[in-house]
Amino acid sequence: MEARSNIIETRNLDFSFHPGVPVLKDINLRVPAGSIYGFLGPNGAGKTTxxxxxxxxxxxxxxxxxIFxxxxxxxxxxxxKRIGSLIEQPSLYGHLTGRENLEVFRLSYGCERTRIDEVLAIVGLTDxxxxxxxxxxLGMKQRLAIAIALLHQPDLLILDEPTNGLDPNGIIEIRDLLRNLNQAYGTTILISSHLLPEVEKIVTHLGIINxxxxxxxxxxxxLQQFKTAALTLAAxxxxxxxxxxxxxxxxxxKxxxxQLHISIQNKEQVAEIARIWEQNQINIYQLTLLKSDLEDLFMQIINN
Incomplete structure (x- = not known):
């Protein structure tokens, strides 16, 4: 398969707010065209910077x-002109309607008026x-902010913690919206987040910064090959x-x-645990080895 070109590339990117106190060190970011790239890291890791x-x-x-x-x-x-973005909290005019907010930004972007109805439909805010x-x-505000970012039909969407503070339903709405933008419109999406299970559901590529x-x-x-996480035994x-x-x-x-989820290092420890329980008259109904998820791998990498 032919390798896709990268929409974003940085080469040995360093940055400091104050001399001698580096915030970013030698960052070589590669975001493939057409990808949903999850940019992960704990608070203060350098994602927003x-x-x-x-x-x-x-x-x-x-x-x-x-870029491009x-x-x-x-x-x-x-x-x-080819990028849409949402960094931190959405900047909206509370006294204006959703359509009026879009009209303000449409004028600054120079888009056709018909584009307002198009983006309202894309983010599910027509009604x-x-x-x-x-x-x-809060979920509707996030979707309206994304609609504003989409007004000029960007090829790249950069979102910083777009599901931060949302309830489970709001998180699902944003997740489905981003997946649709990527699949239906071919939009490349760079999304930073600390909600690892949610990111795992939509990303095609990811970077971990610490x-x-x-x-x-x-x-x-x-990532699974890069770091073999500890096994989890569900009992x-x-x-x-x-x-x-x-x-x-x-x-x-935990x-x-x-169920009891037990972190083990190898399959031999399954037999060890089972033997201890049997010797102490614990009835075992089921033992299952679980596949490590993104959160397991993430925690192992940053704590290495």
Missing amino acids: TLRLLLGLIKQEQSPIQ GKDFWRDRLTVL AAGKKAKEYS QGKLIFQGTLPE EVDDPVKATSLIKDNFTI QVEG
């Missing part, structure tokens, strides 16, 4: 950044277009409290939906 540099919100013209194959600072206006933005739920360093970049299967027993007390000194255990 990186995104702000990519958008020129932090001025550092020596930053080695290429162009030097960002040399062709900044041309590049920005709420006449409602004042201050009356919108303490200003990009410590992994690739696809989810490549159903008749006496979870007693079963836990028998092995808690040697294993990390209860999940009526």
Whole structure:
């Protein structure tokens, strides 16, 4: 299969707010065209700083950044016309309706008026277009902010924590919206987040940043190969409290939906645990080895 070109490339990107105190160190970001790229990291890792540099919100013209194959600072206006973004909280006029908010930004973008109805339909706000933005739920505000970012039909969408603070239904709405934008319109999406299980559901590629360093970049299967996470043994027993007390000194255990989830290092430890329980009259109903998810892998990498 022919390799896709990268929409975003940075080369050995460094950044400091204060001399001698680096925030980013040697960042080589590669965001493939047509991808949903999850940019992951704990708070303070450098995610938002990186995104702000990519958008020129932090001025550092020596930053080695290429977007759409162009030097960002040399062709900044041309590049920005092809990018939509939402960084931190959406900037909306609460006293205006959703449609009126879009009209304000449509005039600044110079888009056709028909584009307003198009983006309202894309984000699922057609029926709420006449409602004042201050009356919108947080999820609706996020979708309206994304609609504004889509007005000029960008090829690249950059979103910083777009599901932050949303309830589960709002998170699902944003997730479905981003997947549709990517699949139906071919929009490349760079999304930063700390909600790892949600990111796992939609990303095609991801990068993990910690303490200003990009410590992994690739696809989810490549991440599985990059770092073999500790195995998790899911156990159903008749006496979870007693079963836990028998092995808690040697294993990390948590209860999940009526099961004991036990972190183990190898399959031999399954036999060890089963033997301890059987010797102490614990009835074992089921033992299952679970596949490591993105959160397991993420925590192992950043704590390495």
